Amino acid sequence: MITVRNLHKSFGQLEVLKGVDCEIREGEVVCVIGPSGSGKSTFLRCLNRLEEITSGEVSVFGTNIADPKVNLNLIRTEVGMVFQRFNLFPHMSVLDNITLAPGKVRKVDKESAKKQALELLRKVGLSDKAHAFPNQLSGGQQQRVAIARALAMNPKVLLFDEPTSALDPEMVGEVLDVMKALAKEGMTMVVVTHEMGFAREVGDRVLFMDQGYIMEEGKPEQLFGNPQNERTQNFLSKVL
Amino acid sequence: MLSNIRWDALSQYFPLFLKGIVTTVEITVISVLIGVILGLFAGMGRLSVHWYARLVPNLYVGFFRGTPLFVQILLIHFAVLPAIFGKTPPAMVSGIVALSLNAGAYIAEIFRAGIQSIDRGQMEAARSLGMSQGQAMFNIILPQAVRRMLPPLGNEAIMLLKDSSLLAAISLPEVTYYAKLMAGKTYLAWEPYLTIALMYLVLTLVLARLVKFLERKYGTV
Numbered sequence: 036m037i038t039v040r041n042l043h044k045s046f047g048q049l050e051v052l053k054g055v056d057c058e059i060r061e062g063e064v065v066c067v068i069g070p071s072g073s074g075k076s077t078f079l080r081c082l083n084r085l086e087e088i089t090s091g092e093v094s095v096f097g098t099n100i101a102d103p104k105v106n107l108n109l110i111r112t113e114v115g116m117v118f119q120r121f122n123l124f125p126h127m128s129v130l131d132n133i134t135l136a137p138g139k140v141r142k143v144d145k146e147s148a149k150k151q152a153l154e155l156l157r158k159v160g161l162s163d164k165a166h167a168f169p170n171q172l173s174g175g176q177q178q179r180v181a182i183a184r185a186l187a188m189n190p191k192v193l194l195f196d197e198p199t200s201a202l203d204p205e206m207v208g209e210v211l212d213v214m215k216a217l218a219k220e221g222m223t224m225v226v227v228t229h230e231m232g233f234a235r236e237v238g239d240r241v242l243f244m245d246q247g248y249i250m251e252e253g254k255p256e257q258l259f260g261n262p263q264n265e266r267t268q269n270f271l272s273k274v275l
Numbered sequence: 276m277l278s279n280i281r282w283d284a285l286s287q288y289f290p291l292f293l294k295g296i297v298t299t300v301e302i303t304v305i306s307v308l309i310g311v312i313l314g315l316f317a318g319m320g321r322l323s324v325h326w327y328a329r330l331v332p333n334l335y336v337g338f339f340r341g342t343p344l345f346v347q348i349l350l351i352h353f354a355v356l357p358a359i360f361g362k363t364p365p366a367m368v369s370g371i372v373a374l375s376l377n378a379g380a381y382i383a384e385i386f387r388a389g390i391q392s393i394d395r396g397q398m399e400a401a402r403s404l405g406m407s408q409g410q411a412m413f414n415i416i417l418p419q420a421v422r423r424m425l426p427p428l429g430n431e432a433i434m435l436l437k438d439s440s441l442l443a444a445i446s447l448p449e450v451t452y453y454a455k456l457m458a459g460k461t462y463l464a465w466e467p468y469l470t471i472a473l474m475y476l477v478l479t480l481v482l483a484r485l486v487k488f489l490e491r492k493y494g495t496v
Contacts, residue, residue: 085399112405122400126418135414136404181400188404 036061036192036223037082042091044077051077053247054091059192059225064218066234066255067227069244070270075227078244079194082225083107083114096191112140115185119197121177123169123184129156130165133184141188148187155183159213175206179213192223199230231274235259243267285466288457292467295450296474302367302449303436306374310435311428313375314382319412321387332383339380345441348373352445366447370439378435385427389420422493429486433479440475450474 037059044052051074059065067075080086081093088101095110124132133152137143143151156162159179169177178198185193195214199207211233218224218237228234234241235255243251243258243266251264259275262268320332339347352369393416401411440451454467461467 083403085403108402108405108407111403114403116400116403118396118400120394120396122394122396124397124400124415124419126422136401136406139410139414140405184404 036063036096037225038092038094039078039082040092040094042078042081042093043089044074044081044086045089051247052081052089055244055247055249057242057249057252059223061191061223062221063239064222064224064226064237065240065242066238067225067242067244068229068231068234068270069242069250073244074247075244076196079196079225079227082194083111083116085116108140112188113191115188115190115193117178117181117185117193117195117198119200121169121174121181121201123177123181125169128166128168129161129172129180132169132180133187136184137187152183152187155186156180158186158216159183160209173206174202175209178202178206178210182210182213182217186217192225193217195224195226195228197227197229199228229274231259231271243270245270281461281463281466284457284461284463285470288453288461288467289470291453291456292450292471292474295448295453296471296478298447299436299439299449299451300478302370302374302439302442302447303432305371306378306435306439307432309371309375310378310382310431313379314384314386317379317383318386318390321383322390335376336380336383339377340384344373344377344438345444347377348441348445351376366442366445369445370442370447370449374435374439374442377438378431381431381434382428385424385431386420388427389424390416392423393419425486425490425493429483429489432486433482436478436482437475 039055039057042052042055043050055074055078057065067078069075077086081088082095084093084100084107091101093100095114098105098110100107100110124135127135130149130152133155134145134148137148137151138145153162153165156165159182161176161179161183164172164176164180169180172180182198198214199210202210207230211230214224214226214233215237226233226238238255240252241255241258242249243262243264245266251258251262251267258267259271262271317332317335320328321336323329348369351373352366353363356364356369356372397415397419398411401415402408406414439449442449443451443455446452450471454471457467458464
């Protein structure tokens, strides 16, 4: 579904990704863990080219999005993204947040967009918040709306950029529950996270990144239970 | 002093002042509207990543912010527009062109600041949903930016209202023009100038209240 080959990304002089290779298969939940500054968020943001790709290949559904001529908007309709800081549109109601892109981009008519939005809100447990504004919601509720907003485009894959890192501890659970339910339905997900419990329980595969490389990858039981790389061992000993 | 006021002369000219103040308001409203459109494009142009898209707006804003409005009015009325049309245009045309261009330059900076004040995550969220740069700008960024721009836009409108008095220099019959007319004919000074000062004051106070009201209604997201 997504194939990354020798991906490099530099910000000026600073090389953040130094040659990343990986494959995301359909229906897989891939969790990306690693210390801050390891390049995991940058890696994720290269998958829908929110960051310009310095060199290498990122092939999404067979299209190399590193190619400057590619129609990014079209690719992005299929690749949903959930941000650490939610990034809901503060001047719009929850319902409008969710229906805006389907209406403007997919040209879905108002009625069916609204119907789908209400369905998605039910799914994330926020049926009663359709007419609320983002600043009236808690962090956990905002993030669930953000997930519903991404789902409204019917993406083939969802990217999560530390979706629970900006949340108060008591709200982490409600967001992870929604993500677990999505995983169970077979949604393809790439999740950058510090929630080791989630990675272990829900992840089909875990990538450990450090210093701009994928240092180690494997099934969660293997990577958490018996890490091979010294840096992985070191990192896990600090966070577990 | 109050007893020395020539009420008779004032009442004779007052209808002209009223006529003039209507023109003042008309010119201000039209120039603010055109200025907003010019400012929107110039402001967005200045934010472009392409140097050739920034070039013209940068020159435009630089010139109109860096030279006196009074000089701009004279230049446009007596030099630029006659060179284009072959004859001196009606003062109303020159006045609107000069004030709009001047307002547009300042409003461009207001737009630029407003757009830049919106969190980068808003654009990223919109783009990640497949919206184009333009769709994101018009549906997500500008509606939020405009709310934050209301106070400086209100200021600009007030400035413009007052600065329109400079148009008396090209004999545009706005309120200051009639005050000068009265002063010239009657050799009075207090009566015409204090009167129109109060008229301007009333209008700017009303405008300030209007902006406050709009801020309360649409502001703070």
